[in-house]
Amino acid sequence: MSEITKKEERNVPRYRPATDILEREDGFYIYIDLPGVKREDMTIDLQEDELTVTGVSRLGQGEGEHFVEMQFGDSEYVRSISITDIVDRERIKANLENGVLELLLPKVEKTQPKRIEIQAG
Amino acid sequence: MVIDFNTLYNFPSRFDRMFQEFFRSPMGDDRRFAYPPLNLSNDDEAIYVRAELPGVKIEDIELTLTDKTLVLKGERSAPQGKYYRQERPSGVFNRVINIGVPVDRDKVTAAMTDGVLTVTLPKADEVKPRSINIEIA
Numbered sequence: 001m002s003e004i005t006k007k008e009e010r011n012v013p014r015y016r017p018a019t020d021i022l023e024r025e026d027g028f029y030i031y032i033d034l035p036g037v038k039r040e041d042m043t044i045d046l047q048e049d050e051l052t053v054t055g056v057s058r059l060g061q062g063e064g065e066h067f068v069e070m071q072f073g074d075s076e077y078v079r080s081i082s083i084t085d086i087v088d089r090e091r092i093k094a095n096l097e098n099g100v101l102e103l104l105l106p107k108v109e110k111t112q113p114k115r116i117e118i119q120a121g
Numbered sequence: 122m123v124i125d126f127n128t129l130y131n132f133p134s135r136f137d138r139m140f141q142e143f144f145r146s147p148m149g150d151d152r153r154f155a156y157p158p159l160n161l162s163n164d165d166e167a168i169y170v171r172a173e174l175p176g177v178k179i180e181d182i183e184l185t186l187t188d189k190t191l192v193l194k195g196e197r198s199a200p201q202g203k204y205y206r207q208e209r210p211s212g213v214f215n216r217v218i219n220i221g222v223p224v225d226r227d228k229v230t231a232a233m234t235d236g237v238l239t240v241t242l243p244k245a246d247e248v249k250p251r252s253i254n255i256e257i258a
Contacts, residue, residue: 018209022202029202033209035173035236059171059237064164071158072173099175099236 012056017077027106028087034077035099042101044094051092052080053101156214157193163222165250168242170218175236176209184231184240191218191240222248 020031034042036057045052055077083089086107093104160171170191174182177197185192192215199211223245231240 019206020200020204020209021206022200022204024202029200031176031200031209033175033236035175038235057235059160061162061169062164065162065169066164067160067162069159069161072160097176098178098233099173 012074012076014076014078017053017055017079019079019081021081027104028083030081030101030103030105032077032079032101032103033099034096034101035072036074037077037096037099039096042096044101044103046083046089046092049082049084050080051083051103052078053103054078055101155216156210157216159216159218161218163244165244167244168220168222168224170240170242172216172238173236174233174238177233177236177238179231179233179238182231182233182238186220186224186226186229186242189220191220191242192216193218193238193240 018033020029022029022031032053034053034055034057036059037055038058041058042053042055045054057075057077059072059074083105087105088108091106093106095102095104157172157174160169162169162171170193172193174195174197177195181195183192183194185194194213194215196213197209197211199207199209220242224242225245228243229240231238233239
């Protein structure tokens, strides 16, 4: 069964989805356009420093439909992003809404500066 | 830093170029034409107009149906912040679609699912295919 799904997926074109990466005070935000991708059809993997997002869009058209113009179709989206050490890997949040994946990568809390007492000998 | 940089120079690396070749759609590079990309199709019952508009709310889209055209208007806003990379298109868009067939104007519907807008324009009764009984004399 898995072999069949693999073959099916190989037939759809692959794209690097359009991605915005920006920084705000609370961390890095990544926005990825994934039109037509449902939550169950996508995966986000974090391996070492590489975050990989994959998704498959299924547009689902009715039977007996004739296409006059086709500028987008079913596709597979793959995008890898290297992330820095200052990202807190445990607190990465992902939210897929209306075809856009939002990833929030918070920064690691900075260690507070600490004064070191000098003991008088 | 968040890498995946290339912000200043848009030179695709050799690796990227290889993948772009790989990832290209078999239908040609239609994606660069106009925004948003459209699919137009029809069956016996209706005409379907689909547009890829990820992140745009249905309330922010203005659809106008005139005699022979459907106008799709709206604006896509970019999130605020310090950008390292910006690839997602933003700004005002406007597309005019010619509808050559009479449609039932009161039954036109629009829906947005997962960033894909679908406008369904039911064909007017007079253009729907009908079967005619032929009586044999």
